[in-house]
Structures are given as C-alpha cells and as structure tokens.
Amino acid sequence: MPGRLKSTGLRIAQALPVVAGVVIVSFLLTRALPGDPAVFFAGAAADETSIAQIREAMGLDRPLPVQFLAYVGDLFRGDLGQSVMTGQSVASDLARRLPASLELTLLALMISSGLAVPLGVMAARNPGSWKDHLCRVVVTAGVSLPTFFTGILLIYVFYYLLWVAPAPLGRLDFIYLEPDAVTGLYLIDSVFAGDWETWLGALKQLVLPAMTLALFTMAPIARMTRAAMLQALSSDYVRTARAAGLTDRKVMFTYALRNALLPVVTTLGMVFSFTLGANVLVEKVFAWPGIGSYAVEALVASDYAAVQGFVLCMALLFVALNLLIDISYSLIDPRIGFEAR
Amino acid sequence: MTNLSRRHFLQAGGTVLGASVLPFLKALPASAASGDVIVAVMGQTINSLDIHRTGTNRPSYQVAVNVYDRLVSFGTKTTPDGGLSYDYSVIEPEVAESWEITDSEMIFKLKPGGKFQDGSPITAQDVKWSFDRAVTLGGFPAVQMKAGSLESPDQFEAVDDMTFKIKLIRPSKLTLPDLAVPVPMIINSKLALQHATDDDPWATEYLHKTPAGSGAFKVAQWKPGEQLVYDRNDDYTSGPVPAVKRVVLREVPSPATRRALLERGDVNLSFNMPNKDAKELSGMDGVTIQTTPIENSIYCLNPNLAFEPFQDKRVRQAIAWSVPYKELFDTAAYGRGKPMWGGPSTTPADISWPQPFPYSTDLDKAKDLLKEAGYGGGFEVPLSISLGQIDWMEPVALLVQENLAKVGITATIDKVPGANWRTASLVEKRLPLHLETFGGWLNYPCYYFFWAYLEGHLFNSSNYRNEEIEALTAETLHMEIDNPDYAPKIKRMIEIVWDEVPRIALWQPALNVGMHEVKDFEYWFHRQLDIRSLKGA
Numbered sequence: 111m112p113g114r115l116k117s118t119g120l121r122i123a124q125a126l127p128v129v130a131g132v133v134i135v136s137f138l139l140t141r142a143l144p145g146d147p148a149v150f151f152a153g154a155a156a157d158e159t160s161i162a163q164i165r166e167a168m169g170l171d172r173p174l175p176v177q178f179l180a181y182v183g184d185l186f187r188g189d190l191g192q193s194v195m196t197g198q199s200v201a202s203d204l205a206r207r208l209p210a211s212l213e214l215t216l217l218a219l220m221i222s223s224g225l226a227v228p229l230g231v232m233a234a235r236n237p238g239s240w241k242d243h244l245c246r247v248v249v250t251a252g253v254s255l256p257t258f259f260t261g262i263l264l265i266y267v268f269y270y271l272l273w274v275a276p277a278p279l280g281r282l283d284f285i286y287l288e289p290d291a292v293t294g295l296y297l298i299d300s301v302f303a304g305d306w307e308t309w310l311g312a313l314k315q316l317v318l319p320a321m322t323l324a325l326f327t328m329a330p331i332a333r334m335t336r337a338a339m340l341q342a343l344s345s346d347y348v349r350t351a352r353a354a355g356l357t358d359r360k361v362m363f364t365y366a367l368r369n370a371l372l373p374v375v376t377t378l379g380m381v382f383s384f385t386l387g388a389n390v391l392v393e394k395v396f397a398w399p400g401i402g403s404y405a406v407e408a409l410v411a412s413d414y415a416a417v418q419g420f421v422l423c424m425a426l427l428f429v430a431l432n433l434l435i436d437i438s439y440s441l442i443d444p445r446i447g448f449e450a451r
Numbered sequence: 452m453t454n455l456s457r458r459h460f461l462q463a464g465g466t467v468l469g470a471s472v473l474p475f476l477k478a479l480p481a482s483a484a485s486g487d488v489i490v491a492v493m494g495q496t497i498n499s500l501d502i503h504r505t506g507t508n509r510p511s512y513q514v515a516v517n518v519y520d521r522l523v524s525f526g527t528k529t530t531p532d533g534g535l536s537y538d539y540s541v542i543e544p545e546v547a548e549s550w551e552i553t554d555s556e557m558i559f560k561l562k563p564g565g566k567f568q569d570g571s572p573i574t575a576q577d578v579k580w581s582f583d584r585a586v587t588l589g590g591f592p593a594v595q596m597k598a599g600s601l602e603s604p605d606q607f608e609a610v611d612d613m614t615f616k617i618k619l620i621r622p623s624k625l626t627l628p629d630l631a632v633p634v635p636m637i638i639n640s641k642l643a644l645q646h647a648t649d650d651d652p653w654a655t656e657y658l659h660k661t662p663a664g665s666g667a668f669k670v671a672q673w674k675p676g677e678q679l680v681y682d683r684n685d686d687y688t689s690g691p692v693p694a695v696k697r698v699v700l701r702e703v704p705s706p707a708t709r710r711a712l713l714e715r716g717d718v719n720l721s722f723n724m725p726n727k728d729a730k731e732l733s734g735m736d737g738v739t740i741q742t743t744p745i746e747n748s749i750y751c752l753n754p755n756l757a758f759e760p761f762q763d764k765r766v767r768q769a770i771a772w773s774v775p776y777k778e779l780f781d782t783a784a785y786g787r788g789k790p791m792w793g794g795p796s797t798t799p800a801d802i803s804w805p806q807p808f809p810y811s812t813d814l815d816k817a818k819d820l821l822k823e824a825g826y827g828g829g830f831e832v833p834l835s836i837s838l839g840q841i842d843w844m845e846p847v848a849l850l851v852q853e854n855l856a857k858v859g860i861t862a863t864i865d866k867v868p869g870a871n872w873r874t875a876s877l878v879e880k881r882l883p884l885h886l887e888t889f890g891g892w893l894n895y896p897c898y899y900f901f902w903a904y905l906e907g908h909l910f911n912s913s914n915y916r917n918e919e920i921e922a923l924t925a926e927t928l929h930m931e932i933d934n935p936d937y938a939p940k941i942k943r944m945i946e947i948v949w950d951e952v953p954r955i956a957l958w959q960p961a962l963n964v965g966m967h968e969v970k971d972f973e974y975w976f977h978r979q980l981d982i983r984s985l986k987g988a
Contacts, residue, residue, distance in 0.1 A: 397708060
C-alpha cells in the first residue's frame with residue numbers, strides 16, 4: 111500500500127507539467143480569439159472613452175506578459191478571476207455548474223453502461239445472430255441521432271404528449287428549494303438532508319436529459335464490450351476453463367468478463383470526459399445549468415477568465431480521471447503492477 | 452442574496468408574503484399557483500442586478516425597472532391590438548411628486564413618505580448620489596445620461612431632503628424623458644455607502660448582487676444562469692402595489708422548450724418569443740400572444756459609402772429597388788412587425804418615424820439606375836451578417852442575394868462571429884453591405900437621426916455624410932416638438948435620407964410575448980420584462 115501511495119504521488123507530480131502547459135496554452139489561445147472583449151462588454155451604445163475605461167478595468171491595456179504574470183499570480187492564490195459574462199467569480203461559477211454537469215453525466219453513464227455492457231455481452235455470446243444485430247441497430251441508432259434531437263423528441267413524447275415527465279426547467283422545479291450544498295449533487299445532498307421529496311423532484315428532472323445522453327453514449331461502450339468479450343471468449347484460458355468443466359456462468363463472468371473489462375473501463379473514462387464538456391446541446395434543451403453551455407457562451411463573448419477557468423478545470427479533471435482509471439486497472443487485473451511505473 | 456439558507460428563505464417568504472400559499476412551501480403545482488405567482492421564462496441570462504456596472508447585459512436592465520424607481524416614469528396607453536404599452540407622450544411622477552422646468556434648471560419635489568425597501572426614507576441626497584454614480588462609472592449608463600444632456604456630477608444638487616435640482620447645460624426636450632429610462636434609477640445611498648470601500652467608492656461589488664432600491668418588487672433569490680425570483684414590495688410608496696405576489700423568472704435557452712412549456716401551461720409568460728412560434732401559437736386556446744412593433748427601430752440593409760460603387764446614390768437606390776421586401780417580411784419576420792416599404796410619396800406626409808420608405812421591388816428600375824450610374828455590368832460585393840442574429844439575418848441575406856443576382860450584382864454572404872460583429876460593423880464601419888438593427892430608446896425622429904445618420908456616430912455604419920442632415924439634426928435634437936420649425940425640418944431630413952438611402956429600411960421589428968392565465972403585460976421601449984403591471988387572469 112505505501113508503494114501505491116508513493117506511485118500515486120509520482121503520477122500527480124508527472125501531471126504538473128501538463129497542467130502548466132494547459133495554463134500557458136489556454137492563456138495564449140484565448141488572447142488569439144478574434145473579437146475585443148472590452149468592446150463586447152461596453153454594450154451597443156458605448157463610445158471610445160467608455161470602451162477605454164472598460165479595457166483598463168479589465169486589465170487588457172497592459173502588455174501580454176504582464177497580464178500573464180498577473181494571471182498566474184492569481185492562480186496561485188486560488189483566484190480564477192472574474193467572469194464578465196456572468197458577473198460572478200469564475201471559481202463560484204464552476205463550483206455551481208460543474209456538479210450539475212457531473213450529476214447528469216454520471217447518471218447518464220450509469221444508465222448507459224447498465225444497458226450497453228449487457229447488450230455487448232449478449233452480442234458477443236451470439237455473434238452474427240439476431241441478438242448481435244439488435245445490439246448493432248440499437249447503438250447505431252442511439253449514436254446517429256443528435257442529442258438535441260433526441261432531447262426534444264423525448265420532451266415532446268413524455269412531457270408534451272404523455273404528461274409523465276416534469277417540465278424541462280433545469281435541475282429542480284421552482285417549487286422545490288435546493289438542498290444545502292455538500293457535494294453539489296442534488297441526489298446526494300438531498301439524502302444528507304433527509305429530504306426525500308426533493309430527492310424525487312431532482313431525480314424526475316434528471317431522467318429525460320440523462321436518458322438522452324445515455325442513448326448517445328451507449329455505442330462506444332457496447333461496441334467495446336462486444337469486441338473485448340469476443341476476444342476473451344476465443345482465448346486459451348476460456349477454452350481451458352470450459353474444458354475443465356467449469357459452469358458457463360463462472361466462465362462468463364469470472365474469467366471472460368473480468369478480462370474484457372479493461373478496455374471497457376478505458377472507453378468509459380474517455381466517454382465520461384468528452385460527455386462532460388460536450389453535452390452543450392442537452393444542457394440547452396433541458397435548461398440545465400451545466401459547464402458545457404457556460405464554456406460555449408464564454409467563448410462567444412470572448413470572456414477570457416471564464417474560458418481559461420473552464421479549460422484548467424477540465425484539464426485537472428482529466429488528470430484525476432486518468433489516475434482513477436489506472437488505479438482501477440490494478441484492481442481489475444492484479445497482473446498490472448501499478449508500482450512498476 | 453444567493454446564500455440564503457433554507458430556513459431563512461422560508462421564514463422570509465412567510466413574513467413578507469403573509470399566510471398565502473406560495474411555491475417554495477413544498478410541492479404545489481405551477482398551474483394552481485396562477486394569480487398570486489407568475490412563472491415566466493426567457494432565453495437570455497441576467498448577469499448583474501446593477502445596471503451601472505461594467506459588463507451588465509441588456510436582459511439585466513429589467514432589474515433596474517422592477518426593483519428600482521426613477522424620479523419620473525411614462526404613462527400607459529392601450530395599443531391598437533388591445534395590449535398595453537408605455538405612453539411616450541405622458542410623463543408621470545414616480546419618486547418625484549412635482550417638478551418645475553426653466554431654461555437653466557429642473558427642480559424636483561420628492562413625494563413625502565417615499566421609502567426604500569429597507570424602510571428608510573428616499574431623500575434628495577440619495578438621488579444626487581445615484582445620478583453622480585450613473586455619470587461617473589462610465590460605459591453605457593454615462594452615454595445614456597449624456598443623451599439627456601446629463602454629463603457631470605456638478606449638475607446635480609440636493610437642495611434639501613426633499614428637493615433635488617438639475618442644472619441644465621442646455622434646454623433640451625430629451626432631458627425629462629431621459630430621466631424615465633432605466634439608467635437614472637434611485638439607489639439607497641446610505642445602505643450602499645456602508646458597503647463602499649476606498650477601491651470601490653460606488654459599492655459596485657455590493658449592488659451587483661444585492662439591490663438597494665425602492666421599487667415595486669424585491670429580489671428574493673438570484674441564481675445566475677438559472678432563475679431570478681421577485682417578491683412584491685408590500686410597502687411600495689412610488690405607485691400602486693402590484694397585483695402579483697411573486698414572479699419566478701426561469702432562464703430556458705432552447706426556444707423549443709420554452710414553447711412546449713407555454714403550450715402545456717406550465718409557465719405563465721414567455722418573454723421575447725421567436726416570430727415563428729408567435730405566429731404559430733397565435734389563436735391557440737389559452738395562450739395570448741401580444742406582438743408590439745418596437746418603437747423607433749428599423750431593420751435595415753446598409754450600403755457602405757466606403758465601398759466605391761455605393762458612393763453613387765443611384766447604386767444605393769438600385770439596391771433599394773431590388774430588395775424582395777414582401778418575401779423578407781413573410782419569411783424572416785413571419786409577418787410580425789410592420790412593413791417599411793412601398794411608401795406612397797417621396798416626401799413624407801407627417802413626422803412619424805419610422806414610416807414606409809418610398810421603395811418597393813422593381814427590378815427594371817434597379818437595372819436602369821445601375822446602367823445610368825455606369826454599373827450596368829454589375830459588380831461583386833460581400834453581404835455581411837452576424838452569426839449572433841442568424842435567425843433573421845440569414846434568410847434576409849439569401850433572399851437579397853438572389854434578387855441582387857437578377858440585376859447583375861454578385862453578393863457573397865459573409866458570416867461574422869457575434870463577438871466581432873459590433874467592432875466590424877459599428878466601430879470600424881468596414882462592411883460594404885450589411886444588416887443593421889438600431890432602435891432608439893427616446894422616441895423622437897431626430898434622436899434616431901443623431902445616432903444613425905450623422906458622420907462618425909456609432910450606428911451610422913454606412914459612413915454617410917450629408918451637410919444638410921448634419922445641420923438639421925443639430926438644430927432639431929434639443930428643440931421642442933411643438934416648435935413650428937420642428938416638423939418642416941424633420942420632414943426635410945426624412946426626404947433627404949429617403950432619396951439618398953444610406954440605410955434601406957426592410958421592416959419594423961416586433962416584440963412577442965406569450966401569456967397563459969396572465970394579462971396586462973406592458974410593452975416598454977427598453978424591451979425588457981416589466982412585471983409591475985402583470986395580473987393573473
């Protein structure tokens with residue numbers, strides 16, 4: 111165990127240059143964006159002097175290296191800057207919006223892998239059969255429908271026609287009060303608060319957007335499960351296990367699936383990271399106050415601090431996620447020596 | 452404001468609102484809440500509760516309207532289609548009780564007993580501090596104040612607690628109406644000053660998140676990017692106490708979702724609906740659509756005089772004759788708004804503005820004019836549109852492009868990102884042929900001309916200059932409209948810009964509001980949601 115701790119520390123140390131690179135690149139890229147934020151935020155009727163005042167207030171009149179040093183200095187103090195677009199500090203914006211995205215993405219991935227892994231296993235056990243084709247059709251359909259379309263379709267059917275889903279008004283209908291923030295995830299916070307009514311309210315709001323995302327993310331997981339399972343099932347050790355007369359159940363789940371899980375977990379990590387930043391369209395359709403729409407609006411408005419904060423936050427998340435996946439490897443497959451690296 | 456604890460919030464709701472059952476007090480279906488509580492949705496986001504702050508966006512102006520008062524306000528009138536609109540011709544008291552105007556000063560007497568939301572009295576010192584703040588912080592508020600000849604703190608004086616004096620730089624008809632726009636709102640200076648620091652003498656950080664006004668509504672909760680909750684100020688002193696107790700304003704970016712919410716009756720009001728939805732929902736049971744043409748505003752196609760062929764007015768006229776006006780109005784505006792083409796004469800009959808320009812679609816005339824100007828063989832020109840307003844600009848550009856091709860002009864569509872649009876079109880004024888949308892808050896033709904036709908002025912993105920227009924605009928801008936010289940001069944100005952067409956009027960846009968079990972939405976020139984007049988139906 112100490113060995114694992116040490117190598118975790120080492121892994122985090124290795125991530126530092128990556129984060130430093132991200133800080134520099136995101137700073138330079140936002141400055142390279144076309145458009146002048148001072149003009150944008152001065153409003154339609156502003157004149158030259160008021161634009162100059164705003165440029166000065168935003169610190170944009172200083173040379174780039176000075177701006178960069180100021181930015182890095184602020185970062186070390188834990189200050190991500192002030193978003194001009196939302197009028198809040200970037201840190202507080204991210205703290206409010208990241209949990210919203212996390213909650214949605216995590217639930218979506220749970221639904222998605224809950225459906226896609228069994229589908230993939232089923233398909234791999236009967237390659238070429240109707241079950242295999244069913245799996246292929248379902249996941250292809252899921253991934254080919256754009257999320258905003260699936261989202262609007264689900265709203266139309268379940269909210270507009272059938273009246274079973276609640277109004278797509280964000281994380282919580284306005285009749286509920288949000289639970290006191292502990293994790294920021296409403297489903298967990300409301301359990302801490304013992305408020306089951308709010309828990310149910312939050313879950314109801316989550317179902318449709320999470321289904322929309324789940325449909326979209328099923329494809330890579332199901333396909334990867336199928337491929338990995340096919341490989342595992344045709345391997346020597348499974349043949350040996352079968353020859354040794356082990357039950358089908360034992361062979362499937364203990365030997366084949368466990369070995370097939372490695373690439374699936376890797377895929378899951380990748381799907382998670384791209385979904386977190388890329389579900390802008392789902393967020394827009396369901397009025398979800400998530401991090402994707404925040405980033406896009408910040409980009410459109412050339413809101414430097416917000417864009418940089420978002421990129422940095424995502425980079426840190428990626429680093430953490432990769433670490434988590436590496437650790438889970440060594441749990442799934444003891445042969446993978448985590449310490450060795 | 453945003454960190455209210457759960458208990459605090461419920462308590463506040465209980466004490467402010469009395470025994471009535473309102474949302475937040477556990478599950479209560481939205482539809483059952485109508486009357487006392489109105490749920491409204493809009494597509495944009497409110498980014499500050501302080502209109503004077505740098506970077507405050509347009510949707511946030513509604514907080515200045517609903518939560519703060521001004522010295523004076525405009526009256527209310529009924530529009531031809533039965534809706535309510537503010538009345539530009541009537542100035543009514545708000546915080547002020549009466550006023551006297553001479554050529555050199557304006558003296559306002561405040562209403563006795565006027566109170567801020569925290570119970571402290573409204574004094575002339577508060578007005579002075581607020582006006583000083585509006586002209587000092589810079590940015591848009593300073594520009595808007597300047598439009599009313601309010602430029603420096605030296606002009607404002609608190610004579611005593613209840614008397615406020617403005618020293619006038621010049622007598623101008625724009626000064627009094629400019630006091631009724633959202634910007635010169637009256638802030639509780641005692642409260643604000645408690646939160647001011649040496650770095651921040653105007654308490655911008657505090658007022659950004661915590662309003663300190665005397666308005667008809669208080670902000671009960673603000674979650675940026677999600678919702679704003681207004682609670683009624685039961686002790687409102689500057690006007691009648693509103694009918695509704697609470698207004699929940701949710702931000703829903705997707706227009707399709709907003710439409711579904713309104714159709715299903717889960718929200719009472721959808722603000723600024725797309726023209727398409729407004730057209731399709733009008734006539735639907737249970738939903739009322741109020742469409743109000745936006746005053747003093749025109750969607751225009753602007754030929755830029757910096758582009759050589761457009762220096763010849765015949766070429767500009769040719770463009771004006773080749774625009775397919777009717778198709779644009781039907782396709783891009785879905786028929787919501789007012790046609791601005793096909794005027795009967797080249798001289799205006801009255802001084803109403805905007806009024807239809809004397810052009811319509813006549814391709815033969817356009818070809819003749821081009822030939823006369825020596826461009827019979829046509830030319831190439833980029834037609835620029837903003838990606839931020841693609842909903843109407845793109846169909847317009849495509850239809851204009853098609854017709855220009857018929858008269859020999861090759862237009863290529865140039866899409867400019869929203870963040871660059873203003874710089875390219877208004878500041879650098881470098882787009883040869885582009886679309887433009889200026890609308891003036893102060894509803895006078897001379898005010899429109901001041902911004903849109905004077906050389907170097909912001910919305911004159913065509914680089915137009917005409918000596919007579921320059922002189923006439925300067926003469927009329929501050930002149931009273933009942934002055935016998937006013938109307939002839941304005942008519943002359945309209946006649947000139949009709950003939951020279953540096954701006955080709957397409958149509959007058961409209962603001963659409965959808966309502967369900969709510970009535971009495973009042974249209975205001977600022978085009979933001981004023982909730983003071985709303986009533987449950």
